[in-house]
Amino acid sequence: MPGSSFKRTILITGSTDGIGKQTATDLAAHPDNRVIIHGRSEEKCEATRDQIVKETGNTTNVDYIAADLSVMKEVAHFADEVKSRFPDLNVLLCNAGVLNPRRAETKDGLEMTFQPKSSDLGFWLPVMST
Numbered sequence: 795m796p797g798s799s800f801k802r803t804i805l806i807t808g809s810t811d812g813i814g815k816q817t818a819t820d821l822a823a824h825p826d827n828r829v830i831i832h833g834r835s836e837e838k839c840e841a842t843r844d845q846i847v848k849e850t851g852n853t854t855n856v857d858y859i860a861a862d863l864s865v866m867k868e869v870a871h872f873a874d875e876v877k878s879r880f881p882d883l884n885v886l887l888c889n890a891g892v893l894n895p896r897r898a899e900t901k902d903g904l905e906m907t908f909q910p911k912s913s914d915l916g917f918w919l920p921v922m923s924t
Contacts, residue, residue, distance in 0.1 A: 800826060800827065800828040800855065800882075801826040801827070802826060802827050802828070802884045802885055803827075803828045803830070803880050803882050803883045803884050803885070804821055804827055804828065804829050804830065804883075804884065804885040804886075804887065805830040805832065805859075805876060805880065805883055805885070805886050805887070806818050806821075806829065806830070806831065806832060806887040806889055807832045807863065807886075807887065807888050807889050807890035808832060808833065808889040808890030808891060809831045809832055809833065809842065809887075809889060810831065810832075810833035810835070810838045810839060810841075810842045811833075813889060814887075814889040814890075815842060815846075817887065817889070818831050818842070818846060818856075819845075819846050819849055819850065822846050822847075822850045822852055822855055822856050823849075823850045823852070825852055825855060827855060828855045828856075828857070828880075829846070829855060829856050829857075830857050830858060830859060830876075830880060830883075831843055831846070831856065831857070831858040831859075832858065832859055832860070832861065832872075832890065833858070833860060834860065834861070834862045834863075835860060836858075836860040838860075839858035839859070839860045840858065842858070843856050843857070843858050857879075857880075859872060859875055859876065859879075861875075863890050864901070864902075865901050865902060866902050
């Protein structure tokens, strides 16, 4: 938000589990940080946000955006939403990724494990759009 009191606005992709979730929790504990959680499921993003708010006590500095970064249409929408809702984005932590034990393809026909990696549009489109 323009004119917000936050010193840093931080988006963490893939932050509903594991390292991303812990990073979001740690960063949200500092009131100067606005933390934007990302995950594929809106329900999981909401649950993660609620848990972080409960753990940190900060109710105004945690938000989320749900998008499946293996689907190019959703990547483009995600980038547009970040740009419009968080024009003051300072930090992008690209943590999203999947590891499938078997070959799986995205809706766009791309290999799933490769799709969200740094050599693909699932990473670069949000970066270039912010």
